Amino acid sequence: MFTGLIEEIGEIKSIEKATKSAKITIKSEKVLQGIKLGDSICTNGVCLTVTEFTNNTFSVDVMAETVRSSNLGKLKAGSKVNLERALKLSDRLGGHIVSGHIDGIGTIVDLQNEENATWVSIKTTADILKYIVHKGSITIDGISLTVAYVDESVFKVSIIPHTKGETTLVIKKIGDEVNLESDMMAKYVEKLLKYGEVPMQKKPISMDFLKDNGFA
Numbered sequence: 636m637f638t639g640l641i642e643e644i645g646e647i648k649s650i651e652k653a654t655k656s657a658k659i660t661i662k663s664e665k666v667l668q669g670i671k672l673g674d675s676i677c678t679n680g681v682c683l684t685v686t687e688f689t690n691n692t693f694s695v696d697v698m699a700e701t702v703r704s705s706n707l708g709k710l711k712a713g714s715k716v717n718l719e720r721a722l723k724l725s726d727r728l729g730g731h732i733v734s735g736h737i738d739g740i741g742t743i744v745d746l747q748n749e750e751n752a753t754w755v756s757i758k759t760t761a762d763i764l765k766y767i768v769h770k771g772s773i774t775i776d777g778i779s780l781t782v783a784y785v786d787e788s789v790f791k792v793s794i795i796p797h798t799k800g801e802t803t804l805v806i807k808k809i810g811d812e813v814n815l816e817s818d819m820m821a822k823y824v825e826k827l828l829k830y831g832e833v834p835m836q837k838k839p840i841s842m843d844f845l846k847d848n849g850f851a
Contacts, residue, residue, distance in 0.1 A: 636721065636722045636732060636733065636734060636735075637677045637682070637719050637720075637721060637722055637730075637733040637734075637735055637777070638719070638722055638726070638728055638729055638730035638731070638732070638733060638779060639719070639730035639731060639733045639772075639774050639777065639778055639779020639780075640719065640729050640730045640779060641717045641718065641719055641777060641778055641801055641802045642665050642666055642718055642719050642720060643663055643664065643665040643666055643718045644715050644716070644717060644718070644801070644802065644803060645661045645662060645663040645666070645678070645715070645716050645717075645718045646661065646662045646663075646713065646714070646715055646716075647659060647660075647661055647662075647710050647711065647712055647713060647714040647715075647716065648660045648661060648662045648692055648712065649712055650710060650711065650712065655699035655702060655703075656696070656697060656698050656699045656702060657696075657697045657702060657707070657708070658686075658694060658695070658696055658697070659678075659683075659694065659695050659697055659707070659710070660687075660692050660693070660694045661678065661692060661693055661694075661695070661716065661718070662691055662692050663691070663692070663693065663718055664691065665718075666693070666718045666719070666720050667688060667690070667691070667693060670685060670688050670693060671685075672685060672686065672687075672688070673685065674720070674721065675720075675721045675735070676693065676695070676718055676719070676720055676721075677717075677718065677719040677720075677721075677733065677735045677777050678695065678707070678716050678717070678718060678777070679705070679706065679707065679716045679717055679776045679777050679803075679814050680705075680717070680733075680735065680737050680774055680775070680776050680777035680778075680814040680815075680816055681697075681701060681705050681707060681735060681737055681777075681814060682734065682735025682736060683695035683696075683697065683701075683735075684696070704737060704739060704740075705737055705740065705814045706740060706776075706812045706813065706814055707814075709812065715803045715806060716776075716803065717776050717777040717778060717802050717803050718777075719777060729779075730772075730779030731772040731774075731779050731818065732819065733774050733777070733779060733816060734816065734819055735777075735816070736816065737774075737814045737815060737816045738762075738763050738766070738815055738816055738817050739759065739760060739762070739763050739815055740759070740812050740813065740814060740815065741757040741758060741759035741763070741775070741812070741813050741815045742757065742758050742759070742810065742811070742812055742813075743755060743756070743757055743807055743808070743809055743810065743811050743812075743813065744756050744757065744758045744789065744809060745809065746807070746808075746809060749793070751795065751796055752793045752794060752795060753793070753794050753799060753804075754783075754791055754792075754793050755775075755791065755792050755793075755794060755804065755807070756789050756790075756791045757775070757789065757790055757791070757792075757813065757815075758788055758789050759789075759790070759815060761787075763815055763817060764785065764787070764788070764790065766817035766818065766821040766822060766825075767782055767785050767790050767817055768782065768785065768818075768821070769782055769783075769784065769785055770782060770783075771818055771821075772818045773790070773792065773815065773816075773817060773818070774814075774815065774816040774817075775792065775804070775813050775814070775815060776802070776803060776804070776813045776814050777814070778798065778802050778804065780792040780794065780798075
């Protein structure tokens with residue numbers, strides 16, 4: 636689990652691509668402190684497992700499903716990524732609960748400055764938008780943010796200078812794709828509500844059915 640508070644901006648050192656999957660090596664400093672094999676590091680919002688590391692890099696394997704569902708497949712050597720180590724139980728939960736299992740991709744369609752803030756407008760699909768609520772939480776490329784506007788096709792967040800300075804949002808452009816993870820609470824509530832629904836079963840019409848219902 637993660638909080639969506641970015642610890643460090645890493646840089647892609649290399650990407651070894653297979654037909655559908657990839658091995659990515661990332662240069663970093665802070666997230667390597669106390670690192671061990673098998674640790675989870677949230678990379679642009681995607682929970683990845685450390686398979687190798689050195690004094691200034693770590694490597695992860697990215698399976699085909701993750702490549703299809705995220706923007707990791709479009710990274711290249713030199714690309715910047717947001718990094719966060721897994722949450723410790725003793726840490727303050729300054730953002731919100733983030734699983735690192737993204738729901739899909741959004742596209743930045745507008746960027747507007749308003750004094751010290753920047754409005755970022757993101758277009759995404761209806762199956763993701765249904766979980767996004769005004770003043771609710773959203774994770775964008777691993778960053779915990781508050782939804783300031785949402786309609787049937789677009790949602791917006793307003794980011795402060797600190798967020799711009801500590802994350803990759805400052806280098807994003809219109810047309811760039813971002814990884815999205817909506818608040819998991821909404822998904823659990825939806826699942827629980829649907830679990831109680833019992834579909835109506837059609838019974839075959841037989842002589843016994845007609846007799847039981849007074850037709851014969």
